[in-house]
Amino acid sequence: MITAEGATTVLSGCVAASSPYFSIVERNDAGHWVLCKSIANRPLRRQDAPPVYDLNGAVYAWRRGVLGATNEVFNPDAQLYVMPPERGLDIDSHFDFVIAEALIARENG
Known part of the structure; x- marks a missing residue:
């Protein structure tokens, strides 16, 4: 992707299970809970929301020279390599580790 598409950065991610247009909320300055992102025609189902991805x-x-030139991981010339969720698990908790172990056990028969 770096050579074929001229990207300066390639990151990997998976289709997100939650959507900032449908089910991810944050507290605004007035203390109210609101969707993180809004669009004109709010989807009635998460599956109808614009696709979003979890890195x-x-x-x-x-590319050499890009990493040290900025403190930003993402830049305008970045590309996303979309992979199946079972190929790029984040292990941030004990539960994530249990899921990873179960997938490995399933693969090994």
Whole structure:
């Protein structure tokens, strides 16, 4: 992707299970809970919301000189390598580790 598409950065991610247009909320300055992002025609189902992706940390690739030139991981010339969720698990909790172990056990028969 870096050479074929001229990207300066390639990161990997998976289709997100939650959506900031439908089910991810934050508290606004007035203390009210609101959707993180809004669009004109709010979807009635998460599946109808615009696709969003979770970065999974499996792939981080930069062109030489780009990484040190800014403190930003994402830049305008970045590309996303979309992978199946079972190929790029984030292990941030004990539950995540249990899921990873179960997937490995299933693969090994």
